[in-house]
Amino acid sequence: MAPNKSSKRFAKKELDFFKGLLLGLKDNLLHDIKNMSENPKTEDNDSHDISGHVQHMADVATDMYDREFNMGLASHDREILKKIDAALKRIEEGTYGICLGTGKPISLERLKALPYAEYCREYQEQLEKQK
DSSP states (O other): OOOOTTOOOSOHHHHHHHHHHHHHHHHHHHHHHHHHHTOGGGSSOTTBOTTSOBOOHHHHHHHHHHHHHHHHHHHHHHHHHHHHHHHHHHHHHTOTTBOTTTOOBOOHHHHHHOTTOOSOHHHHHHHHHHO
């Protein structure tokens, strides 16, 4: 069910609060992604240390694991960024806080914990059971 655009759920002060939360989360995620991408260990020549000596195989494997782990984190962060941008758009459209699946309000507690929540808890649980 599509959310009802005319159902404004929050006053401007509350929307400003959630917008601030979302923008703060977005800034933190962008900072984290930038730091991961600027990690000096991502250079092409990871098998050598700064002195030019060849690293031990275990050190090279650890560096590769760390790089892959960071890539996974960055990918997850990008997904959260998409959800944050969608939530900011819903604030602008007047549909923020309305479950995208049922059209019912998302609880205030859920939104405070997860300000980019798209679904109410009950509908989210149904989606997870279907997976």
